Amino acid sequence: MAAAHRSLLLWMVFNVYLISFTSALDENQFIYHGFSESKLYLDGTAEILSNGLLQLTNATELQMGHAFFPFSFKSNVSSYKSLSFSTNFVFGIVPDPNNKKSGHGMAFVISPSLDLSKSKPTAFLGLFNSSNHGLSTNHILAVELDTVKSAEYNDINGNHVGIDVNNLESNESATATYFSDKEVKNITLELASGNPTQIWIDFDETEKLLNVTLAPIRIPKPNRPLLSTSIDLSQIFLDSMYVGFSASTGELVSGQYILGWSFNKSGQAQNLDITKLPSLPSLPARGSKKRILKIIASLIVAVVVLIAIGATVYIFQKKKYEEVLEDWERQYGPHRFSYKNLYKATKGFNDKELIGEGGFGKVYRGVLPSSNEQIAVKKVSHDSKQGMSEFVAEIVSMGRLRHRNLVQLRGYCRKKTGTYISL
Numbered sequence: 001m002a003a004a005h006r007s008l009l010l011w012m013v014f015n016v017y018l019i020s021f022t023s024a025l026d027e028n029q030f031i032y033h034g035f036s037e038s039k040l041y042l043d044g045t046a047e048i049l050s051n052g053l054l055q056l057t058n059a060t061e062l063q064m065g066h067a068f069f070p071f072s073f074k075s076n077v078s079s080y081k082s083l084s085f086s087t088n089f090v091f092g093i094v095p096d097p098n099n100k101k102s103g104h105g106m107a108f109v110i111s112p113s114l115d116l117s118k119s120k121p122t123a124f125l126g127l128f129n130s131s132n133h134g135l136s137t138n139h140i141l142a143v144e145l146d147t148v149k150s151a152e153y154n155d156i157n158g159n160h161v162g163i164d165v166n167n168l169e170s171n172e173s174a175t176a177t178y179f180s181d182k183e184v185k186n187i188t189l190e191l192a193s194g195n196p197t198q199i200w201i202d203f204d205e206t207e208k209l210l211n212v213t214l215a216p217i218r219i220p221k222p223n224r225p226l227l228s229t230s231i232d233l234s235q236i237f238l239d240s241m242y243v244g245f246s247a248s249t250g251e252l253v254s255g256q257y258i259l260g261w262s263f264n265k266s267g268q269a270q271n272l273d274i275t276k277l278p279s280l281p282s283l284p285a286r287g288s289k290k291r292i293l294k295i296i297a298s299l300i301v302a303v304v305v306l307i308a309i310g311a312t313v314y315i316f317q318k319k320k321y322e323e324v325l326e327d328w329e330r331q332y333g334p335h336r337f338s339y340k341n342l343y344k345a346t347k348g349f350n351d352k353e354l355i356g357e358g359g360f361g362k363v364y365r366g367v368l369p370s371s372n373e374q375i376a377v378k379k380v381s382h383d384s385k386q387g388m389s390e391f392v393a394e395i396v397s398m399g400r401l402r403h404r405n406l407v408q409l410r411g412y413c414r415k416k417t418g419t420y421i422s423l
Contacts, residue, residue: 125248178226
């Protein structure tokens with residue numbers, strides 16, 4: 001019984017040890033292919049999108065975003081243990097399609113605190129403010145991916161990588177390039193290209209050497225780093241430090257993203273499997289904005305032309321059927337026909353409907369559209385020597401006559417161009 005009890009006790013001790021070891025492993029080594037299942041500490045504009053993409057900044061001006069692994073790692077500065085670390089992540093900076101220039105950049109950060117809320121955006125990259133910039137009490141190491149040239153920090157250009165300690169005037173910086181092992185030369189990379197880019201940051205405590213290596217996402221880690229700097233992290237780190245990212249925007253904006261992240265406090269970080277990473281938002285094709293504006297302009301012109309054509313047709317149709325109607329004619333209302341009805345009845349006074357022609361005008365056959373009655377319409381050019389009112393009065397009087405040898409006069413219609421009589 002005692003032996004069985006001892007076995008159970010040993011099993012329990014072993015499991016407690018295993019749990020502690022696993023927890024330590026989780027806190028000092030991790031890998032994320034997308035961040036859907038992560039428990040990162042986020043603030044500012046930082047958020048995890050539905051596809052697992054970590055978005056640090058969006059298209060909002062003068063903002064900053066931070067994302068940190070929530071557990072600190074023990075740097076053990078006081079006990080003089082190894083400070084070596086290794087990290088590998090894939091980032092993407094998608095510029096605002098409305099501007100040729102990108103907003104401010106982003107940085108990988110090792111900080112003694114998760115709280116960077118008092119920092120400022122723009123050129124401060126969400127890391128410092130005007131009162132603490134450059135202070136040794138910051139205890140911050142950053143590798144900046146800067147897309148704006150800030151003269152106050154002696155930036156070399158608007159597309160560079162820099163190693164920063166407690167301030168943004170880099171200890172060392174270089175234009176963003178990667179070494180092609182195949183072509184045996186450096187090739188320029190555009191940080192704000194909208195394409196995913198991979199970066200490796202490795203610190204060897206024995207040599208006190210920090211290496212930063214850059215490459216397009218599908219290129220293996222080059223043999224030659226972009227930056228290689230001697231640095232004593234024991235003078236910077238505290239016993240407990242946090243790792244994460246910081247990014248900011250200014251008056252110009254860009255979307256800044258992390259697709260995947262691997263970190264190891266005590267050895268080489270695991271390689272990311274790029275096939276498991278989420279996709280960046282697509283960048284509009286070059287010139288697409290101009291094409292859209294041209295299409296919109298063309299549509300506006302087309303609408304204006306159509307409106308003009310419609311208005312012209314309406315005015316033409318209105319004038320086409322326009323009649324002359326004066327106050328004195330109202331007493332003859334029942335004897336008046338609309339010109340539009342007579343026009344339709346005679347098919348536009350078509351010559352095929354012509355049934356006679358005399359000295360006073362032409363006569364056309366017609367069918368009234370409202371009643372299908374057959375009528376004859378005489379088109380008379382009125383002689384202006386006779387008063388118009390007297391002429392119409394005579395026509396109406398004739399309409400009152402009834403005789404078996406006379407066709408009944410039904411009424412009249414009057415236009416400026418002539419008088420039309422319906423029989």
